[in-house]
Amino acid sequence: MKAIEYQKFGNADALQMVELPKPVIKSGDVLINVKAFSINPMDWKIRKGEMKLMSGSNFPKYTGADFGGVIEETGSAVTGFKKGDEVFGVVKNMMKEGASAEYISVAASHIWKKPSDIGFAQAASLPVIGTAALTAIEKMGRIDSGTNILVNGATGGFGMILLQFLKQKGARVTAVTNSNGIAFAKTWGANTVIDYRKEEVLSREETYDIVIDLSGKMGYANAKQIMKAQSKFLNPTPRPIDIPLSLIRNLFTGKKHVIVLASPSKKYADALLDSVKHGLDVEIHKVFPFHKFKEAYRYAEQGGYTGKIVIEQQ
Numbered sequence: 001m002k003a004i005e006y007q008k009f010g011n012a013d014a015l016q017m018v019e020l021p022k023p024v025i026k027s028g029d030v031l032i033n034v035k036a037f038s039i040n041p042m043d044w045k046i047r048k049g050e051m052k053l054m055s056g057s058n059f060p061k062y063t064g065a066d067f068g069g070v071i072e073e074t075g076s077a078v079t080g081f082k083k084g085d086e087v088f089g090v091v092k093n094m095m096k097e098g099a100s101a102e103y104i105s106v107a108a109s110h111i112w113k114k115p116s117d118i119g120f121a122q123a124a125s126l127p128v129i130g131t132a133a134l135t136a137i138e139k140m141g142r143i144d145s146g147t148n149i150l151v152n153g154a155t156g157g158f159g160m161i162l163l164q165f166l167k168q169k170g171a172r173v174t175a176v177t178n179s180n181g182i183a184f185a186k187t188w189g190a191n192t193v194i195d196y197r198k199e200e201v202l203s204r205e206e207t208y209d210i211v212i213d214l215s216g217k218m219g220y221a222n223a224k225q226i227m228k229a230q231s232k233f234l235n236p237t238p239r240p241i242d243i244p245l246s247l248i249r250n251l252f253t254g255k256k257h258v259i260v261l262a263s264p265s266k267k268y269a270d271a272l273l274d275s276v277k278h279g280l281d282v283e284i285h286k287v288f289p290f291h292k293f294k295e296a297y298r299y300a301e302q303g304g305y306t307g308k309i310v311i312e313q314q
């Protein structure tokens with residue numbers, strides 16, 4: 001079978017297509033014929049060696065955490081799934097495994113039946129960003145129509161889902177996005193939209209109960225300028241030092257630095273499936289065929305689009 005792997009840290013040129021034997025599954029696993037996998041920023045952060053502490057430095061490495069596909073074979077201990085089922089899911093260890101192959105072996109605990117009203121590309125896009133958005137909502141605590149929230153980097157994958165959940169909660173949301181994302185941010189429920197290339201959000205007079213930075217560029221120290229006295233900065237892109245530092249700092253300030261680390265589970269998958277049933281929008285900006293994997297990653301990394309980039313196989 002064909003697979004995409006890399007043998008050294010680097011840019012998209014480090015990725016290569018190789019021939020590998022089909023994986024042999026263990027009793028609790030399923031063999032999946034991958035139809036689509038989505039691109040997440042984590043893919044290139046790992047590939048560029050920015051997450052070595054968690055990913056390790058062993059090669060080959062694969063890429064692509066979440067996927068949609070068809071079950072080819074089930075392990076002897078697997079119940080609830082059978083050959084031919086259309087499923088979506090996420091690899092168990094996102095730091096060390098990838099879905100970038102014609103066939104992958106995954107734990108049955110990490111797949112869910114794909115709803116028939118969404119395609120493989122949308123299903124493959126949901127686990128990482130959907131789990132992240134639900135985790136962020138939990139970390140925000142009580143949200144109502146009086147809660148003033150700033151979402152910085154609001155129309156990438158994570159922001160797209162988060163905006164829609166915040167709208168359901170009735171929060172007052174300011175979305176900071178690129179010019180291509182303005183109309184989408186409004187559709188997904190933002191009350192105010194700022195183009196980050198035209199306005200410096202840190203210069204605004206307004207202050208927020210919650211600031212969440214999905215661009216990875218704002219940082220707690222900057223965000224404090226636009227936070228209310230009792231407020232939260234949600235950080236899904238922490239440096240390792242931020243984890244202990246935030247715990248200590250939070251004892252002495254009303255402006256809390258809250259780390260968001262999402263981990264997919266059945267609870268989140270069920271919530272996402274329910275949201276899909278109720279019309280959750282999963283915008284796919286562009287789909288690349290499997291053999292154009294380098295182009296897909298280059299395109300995704302350069303930014304400037306809204307929603308998700310997906311790689312599909314025939």
Ligand SMILES: NC(=O)c1ccc[n+]([C@@H]2O[C@H](COP(=O)([O-])OP(=O)(O)OC[C@H]3O[C@@H](n4cnc5c(N)ncnc54)[C@H](OP(=O)(O)O)[C@@H]3O)[C@@H](O)[C@H]2O)c1
Pocket residue numbers: 040041042128129132152153154155156157158159176177178196214215216217235236237260261262263302303304305307
């Ligand atoms: N901790 C966790 O569990 C977890 C889970 C999922 C994701 N994440 C992280 O969360 C972040 C967001 O994920 P994602 O999938 O939404 O990524 P994404 O699709 O790349 O979205 C990031 C968005 O930030 C925007 N942006 C870039 N520079 C900006 C600036 N100066 N001001 C405002 N916005 C700016 C980008 O716009 P342009 O396209 O114009 O650059 C893009 O729309 C990533 O860093 C990802 O690794 C963490």
